[in-house]
Amino acid sequence: MTLLHPWALFAGLAVGLPLLIHWLTRPKPVRLPLSTIRFVREAIQQRRARYRLRDFLLLFLRAAAVLLLAAAFARPLIGAKPLVPAEASTDAARVVLVDQSLGMGAVSHGATAFDRARPAAAKYLGYSPGARANLILAAARPRPVVEHLTANFSALRDELATARPLPQRLDANAAINLAGEMLASGAPGQSRELVIISNFQRSNWATADFSPLPKDTRILLESVAPAEVPPNVAVLKVTPRGRVEQGRDVRMDVEIGNYSPAARDVQVDLSAGRVTARLQGVCPPGVKTTLSTTIVAPEAGWQAGEARLVGVEDALAADDVRPFVLDVRPSPTYVLVTRQPSTPQPSSSHFLERALAPLRPVGEGAQLHGERVKRIGPDAIDRDALAAGDLIVLDHPGKLSSQSLGLVAALLRRGRPVLYVAAEPVDASNLKLLAQACGSDLKMPVEFTPPPAAEARRDLFLIEERVNESPFKAFGESLPAAIGPLRFGGGLASHPLPGGLAEDILASYADHSASLVTASCAAGTLAVLNADLERSNLVGSPVFVPLLEELVDRLLGRRGGEDAAASGESLAAYLPAEAGAASGLKAFGPEGATGSLGALSDDANFVLWRWNAAGPPGVYSVRRNAATVFALASAVPAQVSNLAPLAPDVLKGRLAGDRSVSVQSASEDTERRDNLWAWVLVACAGCLLMEVVALRGFRT
Numbered sequence: 056m057t058l059l060h061p062w063a064l065f066a067g068l069a070v071g072l073p074l075l076i077h078w079l080t081r082p083k084p085v086r087l088p089l090s091t092i093r094f095v096r097e098a099i100q101q102r103r104a105r106y107r108l109r110d111f112l113l114l115f116l117r118a119a120a121v122l123l124l125a126a127a128f129a130r131p132l133i134g135a136k137p138l139v140p141a142e143a144s145t146d147a148a149r150v151v152l153v154d155q156s157l158g159m160g161a162v163s164h165g166a167t168a169f170d171r172a173r174p175a176a177a178k179y180l181g182y183s184p185g186a187r188a189n190l191i192l193a194a195a196r197p198r199p200v201v202e203h204l205t206a207n208f209s210a211l212r213d214e215l216a217t218a219r220p221l222p223q224r225l226d227a228n229a230a231i232n233l234a235g236e237m238l239a240s241g242a243p244g245q246s247r248e249l250v251i252i253s254n255f256q257r258s259n260w261a262t263a264d265f266s267p268l269p270k271d272t273r274i275l276l277e278s279v280a281p282a283e284v285p286p287n288v289a290v291l292k293v294t295p296r297g298r299v300e301q302g303r304d305v306r307m308d309v310e311i312g313n314y315s316p317a318a319r320d321v322q323v324d325l326s327a328g329r330v331t332a333r334l335q336g337v338c339p340p341g342v343k344t345t346l347s348t349t350i351v352a353p354e355a356g357w358q359a360g361e362a363r364l365v366g367v368e369d370a371l372a373a374d375d376v377r378p379f380v381l382d383v384r385p386s387p388t389y390v391l392v393t394r395q396p397s398t399p400q401p402s403s404s405h406f407l408e409r410a411l412a413p414l415r416p417v418g419e420g421a422q423l424h425g426e427r428v429k430r431i432g433p434d435a436i437d438r439d440a441l442a443a444g445d446l447i448v449l450d451h452p453g454k455l456s457s458q459s460l461g462l463v464a465a466l467l468r469r470g471r472p473v474l475y476v477a478a479e480p481v482d483a484s485n486l487k488l489l490a491q492a493c494g495s496d497l498k499m500p501v502e503f504t505p506p507p508a509a510e511a512r513r514d515l516f517l518i519e520e521r522v523n524e525s526p527f528k529a530f531g532e533s534l535p536a537a538i539g540p541l542r543f544g545g546g547l548a549s550h551p552l553p554g555g556l557a558e559d560i561l562a563s564y565a566d567h568s569a570s571l572v573t574a575s576c577a578a579g580t581l582a583v584l585n586a587d588l589e590r591s592n593l594v595g596s597p598v599f600v601p602l603l604e605e606l607v608d609r610l611l612g613r614r615g616g617e618d619a620a621a622s623g624e625s626l627a628a629y630l631p632a633e634a635g636a637a638s639g640l641k642a643f644g645p646e647g648a649t650g651s652l653g654a655l656s657d658d659a660n661f662v663l664w665r666w667n668a669a670g671p672p673g674v675y676s677v678r679r680n681a682a683t684v685f686a687l688a689s690a691v692p693a694q695v696s697n698l699a700p701l702a703p704d705v706l707k708g709r710l711a712g713d714r715s716v717s718v719q720s721a722s723e724d725t726e727r728r729d730n731l732w733a734w735v736l737v738a739c740a741g742c743l744l745m746e747v748v749a750l751r752g753f754r755t
Contacts, residue, residue: 123735321344357383
């Protein structure tokens with residue numbers, strides 16, 4: 056317990072006043088003439104004991120009343136003295152950090168956490184002579200109201216009054232670092248105080264680090280989280296499965312997070328361009344659930360869409376809607392790099408070309424066979440030629456230059472898939488140079504080498520296949536019968552690489568060399584089919600076309616669409632190669648969007664869209680004239696939808712380190728901490744009332 060006015064205790068010295076009154080008002084002896092005093096003495100002894108009890112009781116009650124009155128004026132406060140008082144001392148350097156992330160907008164009992172944070176922060180921004188302070192509004196990027204500590208407390212309170220939660224997560228460490236810089240800039244000898252007002256959401260504060268603060272900083276963490284975690288349901292992610300093609304079914308996955316104590320029946324309205332669908336399902340409590348549906352995109356190009364929860368009542372309305380974009384492609388085209396002639400003959404490239412073209416049915420007026428497979432020679436490789444296809448296929452290309460392989464590697468990193476048919480010893484050299492051009496982005500599971508001269512690679516058969524992965528998954532239980540008769544010849548030897556993923560080896564031969572491998576490279580995927588198709592019976596079997604179709608679908612599937620960017624956070628996105636140069640491109644935001652939309656610049660052979668802080672939720676596009684060449688969505692970060700706070704002991708212990716930290720809750724009844732004085736006054740009045748009762752009881 057602490058005292059607000061300890062000087063008032065000196066008034067308790069007046070406790071001697073009842074003693075003085077008792078001494079001054081004591082009865083004086085009176086002489087009376089009596090014939091005998093025998094019975095008088097007995098009566099006096101009886102009355103004397105009674106009066107002594109009365110006098111002691113009255114003296115105690117009057118002294119207690121005086122002491123209680125003095126204690127009431129001293130204003131005792133329940134609980135320990137706060138580490139950072141509301142009123143700053145004359146030599147204080149104070150920073151008030153207010154959490155402005157989306158979780159602070161969660162509604163509980165008709166009010167948001169930010170509504171409770173505003174008055175809680177304002178009480179620490181009262182003017183005090185000689186004190187300096189600043190206000191930091193923190194979300195994805197902390198923003199100080201002024202550059203340095205100031206004595207203009209009214210300006211800080213005015214900014215606080217207009218602040219609102221943002222659709223962003225909180226970067227707690229960035230905010231703490233900024234507060235540390237401001238406190239360190241204070242004058243020598245000043246006391247340093249940091250007040251943090253937040254709901255201390257676990258997803259925002261679990262990795263907070265107070266070590267950048269000066270050692271002598273006193274830290275007060277004031278929580279505005281409600282007593283119970285508000286229930287919330289959110290759309291966390293919207294993604295298509297595989298490549299999205301015009302006129303073809305695409306499966307859409309919508310991830311729902313139910314952060315409520317009970318299961319919820321969920322309905323989601325999904326719209327993409329002119330296509331709409333409704334998803335329904337039951338979401339268990341405290342977990343994520345994926346709902347799926349199938350749609351058909353009637354138009355090619357970049358399509359904007361959104362997934363919206365219908366009829367849900369929860370704490371956050373902002374995460375009930377999530378925008379997304381779909382890159383709807385026409386039937387895919389392929390660039391086939393080979394030195395073999397284009398005239399029809401039983402060659403490996405001819406088999407590939409004929410198998411790739413029928414992969415998608417073409418309707419009346421659609422692309423012809425020759426338009427879908429573009430054959431180029433190794434000497435014709437350039438950026439425009441490679442960018443013309445959705446998939447780059449290399450088969451018998453011969454010795455490729457480092458420049459050509461560098462272009463392939465650049466496209467691969469940007470998301471363009473590559474299928475390499477390794478049939479000749481020179482292909483081992485090409486793959487090695489390609490891996491060097493990709494650098495650390497390419498994680499190959501094996502290294503391909505030319506086979507020994509004495510080793511004849513023929514009549515090889517498959518012994519290990521990943522039956523639960525594409526392309527073998529599509530064959531189901533018929534897989535053993537389908538691949539059993541297959542025999543392969545040619546190709547390269549291989550041996551595993553340290554750190555390579557065994558899961559990327561999709562099939563192996565009986566001699567333990569790799570038959571089919573895939574490897575990710577930044578946004579793209581490389582697949583290597585280790586066989587000479589001219590020396591294998593694969594091309595004559597019914598397995599060839601469906602096997603190649605599934606493999607191509609696996610490679611092209613990464614380009615259907617990506618999850619939305621996090622609102623308020625930095626963004627760097629490469630535009631597709633077909634977007635052309637940065638000159639003439641312009642970024643556009645959703646209707647009503649204001650502020651910077653980032654910068655477009657040429658980076659090597661591609662255009663880089665760099666944005667320091669992605670805008671509010673919505674769909675943003677890059678256009679050349681009126682044509683959209685790229686689009687992306689900005690949305691609420693998924694992790695902010697879980698409103699569970701950190702426990703106070705974690706804030707005071709693991710996160711505090713060796714700093715002086717106190718934690719208190721702004722949701723507590725603050726009047727109850729400062730109402731002991733009222734009860735003391737009631738006790739004082741009770742003493743006076745008991746005095747009256749005592750006087751009446753003794754009939755004096």
